[in-house]
Amino acid sequence: MFEEDQVWEYSMADRLKFGPGAVQELPAEIERLGGGTVLIVTDEGVRDAGIVDTVVETFPADLRYEVFDDVEPDPSAALFDRAARYADEVDPDVIVGIGGGSSIDVGKAASLLSTHGGEVLDYVAQPTGEGQPIPGPTTPYVAVPTTAGTGSESTSVAVVSLPEQDLKVGISDRHLFPDLSVVDPALTVSLPPAPTACSGLDALSHAIEGYTTRRFDAKERPDSPADRPDYGGRNLLSDTLCRQAIELVGDNLRRAVNNGEDLDARRNMSLGATMAALGFSNAGLGAAHALAYPVASEHHTAHGLTVALLLPEVMRYNATSAPERYAEIARLLGKEVDGLDRRDAAEKAAAAVEDLARDVGLPEGLAAVGVTEDELPRFAADTMQLQRLLVGNPRRMDADDVEGIFQRSL
Numbered sequence: 001m002f003e004e005d006q007v008w009e010y011s012m013a014d015r016l017k018f019g020p021g022a023v024q025e026l027p028a029e030i031e032r033l034g035g036g037t038v039l040i041v042t043d044e045g046v047r048d049a050g051i052v053d054t055v056v057e058t059f060p061a062d063l064r065y066e067v068f069d070d071v072e073p074d075p076s077a078a079l080f081d082r083a084a085r086y087a088d089e090v091d092p093d094v095i096v097g098i099g100g101g102s103s104i105d106v107g108k109a110a111s112l113l114s115t116h117g118g119e120v121l122d123y124v125a126q127p128t129g130e131g132q133p134i135p136g137p138t139t140p141y142v143a144v145p146t147t148a149g150t151g152s153e154s155t156s157v158a159v160v161s162l163p164e165q166d167l168k169v170g171i172s173d174r175h176l177f178p179d180l181s182v183v184d185p186a187l188t189v190s191l192p193p194a195p196t197a198c199s200g201l202d203a204l205s206h207a208i209e210g211y212t213t214r215r216f217d218a219k220e221r222p223d224s225p226a227d228r229p230d231y232g233g234r235n236l237l238s239d240t241l242c243r244q245a246i247e248l249v250g251d252n253l254r255r256a257v258n259n260g261e262d263l264d265a266r267r268n269m270s271l272g273a274t275m276a277a278l279g280f281s282n283a284g285l286g287a288a289h290a291l292a293y294p295v296a297s298e299h300h301t302a303h304g305l306t307v308a309l310l311l312p313e314v315m316r317y318n319a320t321s322a323p324e325r326y327a328e329i330a331r332l333l334g335k336e337v338d339g340l341d342r343r344d345a346a347e348k349a350a351a352a353v354e355d356l357a358r359d360v361g362l363p364e365g366l367a368a369v370g371v372t373e374d375e376l377p378r379f380a381a382d383t384m385q386l387q388r389l390l391v392g393n394p395r396r397m398d399a400d401d402v403e404g405i406f407q408r409s410l
């Protein structure tokens, strides 16, 4: 007999610090985490934008630090291992990841592998990896995002690319939560318009998918609390976070893209991305994130862009399953829904996302990033493997349904 789960849990980084200038408090935080030698994990773009300098200028003269700045977009397992071996040499007491999701993820793994040894694939789930559990706490880790979108600083996941297999896999474990997330919106002002737009749509998709994912009591009660999935289903707390995040992104992304120096817009975007991440990382996601995986693996498109290209048609497909939720999303994104029947109101949500994506300069349709019709059956089959994401989608879908969504998104 189906016994519904009556309990929900909430997990997040040990601490979160938010606000312009928050990064100035890093030396005190490093001290609090034990001081000693610091390893900074980042990428060239962040370094060239002067952000690493901004951070290390706050360090006292006697604080020893080393910088690993070789992180690339969609970091491969080999890159994760290279960062870990660098960390072995440095033997840091504290690791600080500075950048977008890639740098923050590589920093998480450096903290894991420099403490417990091995290679990143040892901790990736079987059959791709060895599926080893993380045995205990890892090197103290501080995550400092320079974009407003991925929310990696608020999650316990690191995404690893396996380019030979056109595959992306993740390590997910509570020990990967940062000890501290420092979200300083001032660090995002130098982010150019295109990555601002892509990461902003990623944040919006987190909030929308987190808001519409299945409820926590739609799943069976686990035999043991340890078996309760990380994506436990939406609850009133995640709903509140996601609803606010949708509004913040809808009201501020255009401004942040049009004028990167608009600190008020940047602050609201960082806040929206953070709230969305705190929401989805506990509630779960949906089909747009699942469908995006095979496309991004094949075409190397930015994650936020890929999800944004798929989200409207996923929303249209899902609208009949939770019309009142989609109508609420339309309202939060500034659409007039009073007096409309639920179905028409829900349809306005998908149109609102399309309007926003167009206004911030994203291309329209998967064909614009090189996707062709003959790829779609394979993408649909690959999507069906991502049950971890699909299980939360509010409307059931089979491979034909998924292919239909791809078709309508071309």
Ligand SMILES: [Fe+2]
Residues within 6 Å of the ligand: 150, 202, 205, 206, 289, 303, 307
């Ligand atoms: Fe995402």
